[in-house]
Amino acid sequence: MAGPGQGLTVGLFATCINDLLFPGTPAAVASLLERLGCRVEFPTAQTCCGQMFTNTGYFDAGLDTVKAYAKAFDGYDYVVGPSGSCIGSVRHQHQMLAQDHPALAEKVERVVAATYDLSEFLIDVLEVEDVGASFPHTVTYHPSCHSVRVAQVGDRPLRLLQRVKGLTLVELPDAATCCGFGGTFSLKNPDLSIALGQQKAAAVVASGADFVVAGDNACLMNIGGVLHRQGAKAKPIHLAQILARTEAS
Numbered sequence: 001m002a003g004p005g006q007g008l009t010v011g012l013f014a015t016c017i018n019d020l021l022f023p024g025t026p027a028a029v030a031s032l033l034e035r036l037g038c039r040v041e042f043p044t045a046q047t048c049c050g051q052m053f054t055n056t057g058y059f060d061a062g063l064d065t066v067k068a069y070a071k072a073f074d075g076y077d078y079v080v081g082p083s084g085s086c087i088g089s090v091r092h093q094h095q096m097l098a099q100d101h102p103a104l105a106e107k108v109e110r111v112v113a114a115t116y117d118l119s120e121f122l123i124d125v126l127e128v129e130d131v132g133a134s135f136p137h138t139v140t141y142h143p144s145c146h147s148v149r150v151a152q153v154g155d156r157p158l159r160l161l162q163r164v165k166g167l168t169l170v171e172l173p174d175a176a177t178c179c180g181f182g183g184t185f186s187l188k189n190p191d192l193s194i195a196l197g198q199q200k201a202a203a204v205v206a207s208g209a210d211f212v213v214a215g216d217n218a219c220l221m222n223i224g225g226v227l228h229r230q231g232a233k234a235k236p237i238h239l240a241q242i243l244a245r246t247e248a249s
Helices: 016-021 024-035 051-055 059-073 084-098 102-113 118-125 145-149 156-162 190-207 217-230 239-243
Strands: 009-012 039-041 078-081 115-117 138-141 168-170 211-214 235-238
Touching: 009 024, 016 024, 016 217, 024 039, 024 078, 024 239, 051 059, 051 084, 059 084, 059 102, 078 084, 078 118, 084 102, 084 115, 084 145, 102 115, 115 118, 118 156, 118 239, 138 156, 156 168, 156 239, 190 217, 211 217, 211 239, 217 235, 235 239
Parallel strands: 009 039, 009 078, 078 115, 138 168, 138 211, 211 235
Antiparallel strands: none
16 A cells, blocks of 8 residues: 655755764664655765854855755755754755855755655655554653754654654653753853753653653764763664664564
8 A cells, every 4th residue: 555655756864963973863764754655865965954054154165065955955856854953954044045146046945845854744744643663662752952943843753752652752851951962052162061961861861761762863962972971771762763663673
């Protein structure tokens, strides 16, 4: 039987942190979307979303990444990425950087309109909440700052987690508090970043969960690092890697 994504061609936006450090996450996205009927392609010309350049004022360097993104993903029905932070950057920075370049701006507008965070794509485009996943563990969800405030994924990740077979979802204390990573924030304000990371790790431990899940691996890397150093039982895991798992896997 055809899945809800039948006939759709999706460009997989891996993001640079996943490509370099967490390749299992984009692989999980591809596996999940293909299970749901999508044709998934990975354009090898893709690079960074440019967020680091743009946030620190290097607009010329940021524009180069915008050009690369638009060229790599133009022509796909949809572009899907497992990062609210990077998707937020594409939506809120690419058109601003391209505005003085009419031909590029037209292409950027088209590609940006087709770009979705994984949780949005599943619920808003494929109109599915139960993706057939199975994960018999207790988890808690960390709503990363950019996914909530910039990409505005809302409660979509929670709705997806609630439909995973065998999964027990427990509340994360002070869930809206930042984990302390924040891109260059952690480099410019290391003491505050460490304090926030320790606070977030303590909340994860207090939840009693076996796993802390989020839609951004940068945040999970930060939280997971603190948990590891403390010898805590809770482990970080990306939303995509839960949703890609089935009883057979």
